[in-house]
Amino acid sequence: MPILNTLWIIPLLPLLGSAINGLLGSKWPNKIVNYVAVGSTGLSFLCALEAVREFSQLSPDRIPWVKQYFSWIAAGTLRAGFDLQIDQLTVVMLLVVTGVGWLIHIYSTGYMAHESGYYRFFSYLNLFMFFMLILILAANYVLLFVGWEGVGLCSYLLIGFYFLKKSAADAGKKAFIVNRIGDFGFMLGMFLLFKTFGTLDFVPMFAKAAPMPADAMGQYGTLTVACLLLFVGATGKSAQLPLYVWLPDAMEGPTPVSALIHAATMVTAGVYVVARSHVLFMHSPSAMLIVAIVGCATAIFAATIGLVQTDIKKVLAYSTVSQLGYMFLACGVGAFSAGIFHLMTHAFFKALLFLAAGSVIHAMGGEQDMLKMGGLSKKIKWTYMTMLTATLAIAGFPPLAGFFSKDSILLSAFQSENGGRILYAIGLLTALLTSFYMFRLVFLTFFGKERYDEHHVHVHESPKSMLVPLMILAVLSIVGGWLAAPAFWGGPDYFAKFLEPVFAQGGGAESSAAEAAARALEIPLAIVAVVTALLGFGIAFWLYIRQPGKPAELAKSMKGVYTTLFNKYYVDELYAAVVVKPLLWLSTKVLWQTVDVQIIDGAVNGIARGTTEAGDNVRHAQSGNTRSYAVWVVIGAIVIIAIIFFWPYAKPAAIGMVH
């Protein structure tokens, strides 16, 4: 087991890459930086593969495989070790992160080729890989939190990559701050868990949690509260209501970053955490329900916003948010494997979408507004084809990846007791909207007449280094879902099977009975889903190909709705009014001008002034005259003698003096 025993090598390689690039890269030509960055991630991808191979040979009783490397924090009964753990869930995440991450690295070498701060970009990117791997390999909440914060940091750094652009810098800050709110909840959750179980290591904690009695619906026991707190963290990281606001702005970052961090990996960390602590969630139906509702709401909410956005990346951003909503919906209804499944497929096609969009932007010379594009399909064929594949995938056309994952989510939503139907309905609506705005994006971008002037913008296909990852991802987003395919003709759902040992413990979702029921429902629901997707396609086709004038009229006719949607329900403004303004007032008026300036500085300056004055007064004793000094010495001597010999309490001292 060479790799399994040295799991740390997998995160270490990107860290090394980051360190080397960050410290030495500034002087190097891009080529060497490429070798370092891509090489390190590629190596860690290979290591991951090897680890998975070895993992597959492990006997089931040795799973999860935990290695304790060194003890990091030891305080009282708390032991937070640098312990890495690998089980089926980790395997999935590991492959997604390293694989997709590697591809995006390759892509970036092409995309960023002309940017300044090249080495900086890759250093950050590798650092992100490191923290992400820590996050998914961690065997306890503390280490996981390290990764959690680390990825947050990297996302901040990369969103603000063009830190000279004010909007970029602000977006970075926004992301960071909003995440802090979530992290606060997360930490509270950790504390509560530690208080409850006396440990933060996954394996023993879950072992303790499993036999516990589950809270009844609507009852808020310790576990429920802990789960909700964790979920707050998740909403922060995974951009769910109400903390989603940072993600659209995060599009200020370079497109590969959007693809890697804000579509494929980091934002799914929330889902991962929920899935990781499913044992706890299984014990609190109310928490589950809340998760489901939040996920569902987010999905529909973001989708509606996505309908009217014109910035290509913004559209993708909102679609990401809504897809994440899907995943939480899945988790909420207890279909964790489905959630993870969608996570994986989504990682493929959403990364593909972003990269393709990046390729488009690259082709348009930095133009992001879809209204200024159009008719690109002939000019950049490969990008177009990959983009189309991804669109089909996300819209849920069989037999592409999206179809299977979304289908299994909807299925489990439909099956779930307490309010399954409503959730299903909303999910379905969301699917419709999704397919609509995705095709809207495709049509606006690639069809119709060119809405840009040929003279300034000369469209050109992207270099190989960008196209190859696109193709690979396209293939993946086609075949990615086939693991679950056999379910339709009575075969097993391999993916669910694979994850079963993880989610089985603590009452897994897919019990055999449910599965039997699922079989019966699977086909009709699938048909419904496909019909929905087609419907969305149809509307988009009708609106943007047949009568291109129509959308404008629609916008006019229902102005209120349109503006509301276009301004994203004024959520940002709302937050600004409710949260930001009071905070600003508090910090400037109270904390800064009162507490800091007047009290603290006042105290410091006062002490300083006092010392000065005291010195001024005392220094007159410094007469520079030896005789005066001598007198002072004499006085001192008298005092000492008086104390030693004539102070009643100092008798023993006096005796000591005499003897």
Place this chain on the structure above:
Amino acid sequence: MNAPLIIFFVLAAMAILGAISLILQSHPIHSALSLIVVMVALAGLYLLMGAEFVAAVQIIVYGGAIMVLFVFVIMLLNAGVEERTNVSKLAGWAGLPLAIALMGFLAAAVARSTDRVQAAAQTGATAPTKALAGLLFQEFVYPFELTSFLILVAIIGAIVLAQREKEKIRP
């Protein structure tokens, strides 16, 4: 009133008078001479207490080396009668009473502790120099070596201090 007591009082008187004249004399050389008187008187007291070796060393080192140095320096600098400036007001009005107070305190402290001292066995026997040597070179050997080092440092310091810059020491 036996012989030793008489001798003691004579020597004590010598010492005190010497000290007083050290204060009163206006010329450094005279002060030095009075100090030498004090030292000789103290040496006599040591002899009276049977500390022969200490007495001898007292005269040889203090009288024969240190005070000679003083006289030498006074002669070298040709120091005249000291000028009576009164810059230090504090010393002017508080000096004497304080000094007397200190003296009184010391005397009182001694008087308080004498009973305990008297309790100790008193033998007028002269301290054998051999025993002193034994003590010095066995029990106190490290302090002794330290003092030698100290002297070395002092020599170097004195040379460095006394030589003029960029000029070889005058013979």
Place this chain on the structure above:
Amino acid sequence: MTDFLAQHAEILITLVKIALLLFIVLTVNAYLTWFERKVVAHMQSRWGPHRVGPHGLLQPLADGAKFLLKEDPTPAGVDKFTYFLAPLMALALALTSIAILPFGPDPIRLFGHDIYLGIVDLNIGILALFAITALSVYGVALAGWSSNSKYPLLGGLRSSAQMVSYELALTMSVVGVLLMAGSFSLRDIINAQAAHPERGILGWNIFPQILGFLCFFTAAIAETNRVPFDLPEAESELVAGFHTEYASFKFAMFFIAEYTSMITVSSLCAIMFFGGWLSPFPASWTFTHYLPSAILIPFGLWVIWDGIHYETIFGRVILPGLGTVLTVIGVVLVAFPFINEFIQGPFWLLGKILFFLFVYVWMRGTLPRFRYDQLMSFGWKLLLPVSLANVVITASVILLRAH
């Protein structure tokens, strides 16, 4: 009266001894000047004093009278007190140092009191001596300073610096002897050299302590401000050094002090390195006890014979008288053995002292004066290290012997 005597016999005896010693020392001093002048004169092939009395033997008396009768001016602007104190100090200290020396082996019984030859017998004798020599710096220094004049001041400065420097070497060079004797007492030092009576001269400290002796003698000469270390009173440079401004009897005091300290040093040399009153011959050779008479009688007879030739009445009277006295003493010694035995110690001791005094004079006749820097570097860079080395060697040898 008698009972008073009986009570305070000790004090009385001491007083008598002091008086006697003073008389002897002063006379010796006086004739030491005559001796010095004679010897130096003959070295420089002159006659030296020969006018006053036969062979100028009465010269010292004439000098003394001169000192007493001369006018004694006190220069203007001198620091009176110190100016008078200085010579007194010098003389007093010089004479005190004599008091510590022992002149004979064991006390003799006279009138029912056993009388020890020498005033006091301290068991830190040598230290006391050094203490006194250490103090004797002040005489010179203060004289130089107080007489308010350039030359004396320079002389005083020189002497104080010189004495402080050479005192170290002086003290160090003796340590070897002290180690061998294991005591500070001069008496013990001599007895230690008498540990093996049959060895005679070979038992003396001079052989093991030759280094020490050389250092000691040199340093001692420097301490007594004699040639070649007489810079404080270097005639050619500073008129007469520290006693330029002194006249008549104050000058005489310095003079006597100097010669007395010469005697002290000589006797110290004799005592510490040349076995004090021990005879150089093995104890078994009893016939050597007649050596004093064997010298005295012929010498006395020669003096008589020499006196006859004088025309002057003085010569005719003095020399024969002196000769007869000496002869008689010699005869007496032969006649009464116990007196002879008693005289042995003093005889040898005086003989040795005389020898060293002669060496003093001899050096004065031959050696030139040091330059001041030579003096200092000689003292610090040669004498001190050598004497230290001597200490180390002696100590280690003694240790090896012990094991």
Place this chain on the structure above:
Amino acid sequence: MIPTHYYLILSAILFGLGVVAFIFRRNIITIFMSIELMLNAVNLAFVAFSQAWNRLDGQVFVLFVIVVAAAEAAVGLGIIILIQRNRQSLNVERVDLLKL
């Protein structure tokens, strides 16, 4: 036999006189001498105690004190010479560069 506290009181008096001298003399050299005087007073006390307790430690300490005094004199006089050379005065009240 002389009572020990005679010596002690004598040493106290001498010490006090030393202090007086230290305060009332202006000549640096004299002040230095008064320090020596105080040291001597202390030595006297040492010897007195050593005799009173019939132990030699006191005398050993006296020896140390003397050695230290010698070193002190060497350095101190060097400093005095420097002062005279630089400020042409031995009056402590004229050596007051340290005053504000």
